Amino acid sequence: MTLIDNHEAVGMEGAPRLSEASARDYFELLKPRVMSLVVFTAFAGLVLAPGSINPFIGFIAILCIAIGAGASGALNMWYDADIDAVMSRTAKRPIPAGKILPQEALGFGLTLSAFSVIILGLAVNWLAAGLLAFTIFFYVVIYTMWLKRSTPQNIVIGGAAGAFPPMIGWACVTGGVSVESIVLFLIIFLWTPAHFWALALFKMGDYGAVGVPMMPNVCGEATTKRQIVVYALLTALSGICPTLLGFASLGYGAFATVLGLGFVWYSLAVLRMPEGDKRMLPAKKLFAFSIAYLFAIFSALLVDYVIAQVWLNAGGII
Amino acid sequence: METVKLSETQKKSRRGRNIALGLVLAGLVALFYVVTLIKFGGGMAH
Helix, strand or coil: CEEECCCCCCCCCCCCCCCCCCHHHHHHHCCHHHHHHHHHHHHHHHHHCCCCCCHHHHHHHHHHHHHHHHHHHHHHHHHCHHHHCCCCCCCCCCCCCCCCCHHHHHHHHHHHHHHHHHHHHHHCCHHHHHHHHHHHHHHHHHHHHHHCCCCCCHHHHHHHHHHHHHHHHHHHHHCCCCHHHHHHHHHHHHHHHHHHHHHHHHCHHHHHHHCCCCHHHHHCHHHHHHHHHHHHHHHHHHHHHHHHCCCCCHHHHHHHHHHHHHHHHHHHHHHHCCCCCCCCHHHHHHHHHHHHHHHHHHHHHHHHHHHHHHHHHCCCCC | CEEECCCHHHHHHHHHHHHHHHHHHHHHHHHHHHHHHHHHHHHHHC
């Protein structure tokens, strides 16, 4: 037996609404797959940064960055519940599926945002906490509330939110921002348009149905494909910057060049895709490759760093 | 004020949420404890 207030819930006017949401549904609000990429890139930034950090404090830093990213995902789902319900890719998310109420997601997202930023500030440093707070603000307010529904450049500018994690990881160790951390930021920032526009091409109908002005819907397939190639080239160039700037080896540079050429090759396949192609296989392949590309680039940076450390400890000269 | 009887599904989901919240709170206690030891451990030793 439970005592309840006789308040009304959205969509359930007149009837008291008792939640059947499980802990897993709340976890789904955090966009765990996006979170895994955030955790990985933040970890890379933390490891690559010069200096050292207590391993447990480092763990807390990654945890806070992950929770902060998850919180911004929950706030995004709260704001976008109306369009998520229409799009096939997002219709099963907890809010449109009716498992969690929008206001519950809002409270959950705000609480986790505040906790992640404050704990990161108290346990690590306030510059990193400030960057995390700015990332959450940028993703929720600048991207979700403003850009997403108003301009085809939405994911170009909004991509900055996804590019901050390695910079935050770096700031956790150094307490500052440097050229190296800006390069890590740039790799993800320049990668985002090709990644998302590949998705937008084969989900054009979905985005069109909800009125989100993605590049293919507003400027057409041909323009989108050309811009995908340009951003793939820029991504490939940014990928080799760590070697050009001297904080990664020639071996990494060679690996990043091959990966970058692969990225450009897949983008050229999208460019050659016939107008109105229903299956959009090259776009789907580019989307899949783009995810592998980012994981591979950051993995290569980590491996390169570990090899360099082992070499240094063994008394070698690089 | 009125009373309602929870269905089995509602009871089960509430129990799951409570356990998850309990684990999170216990984790936070442990986290703050260890952070305190790390941050002030060296200072207290002196």
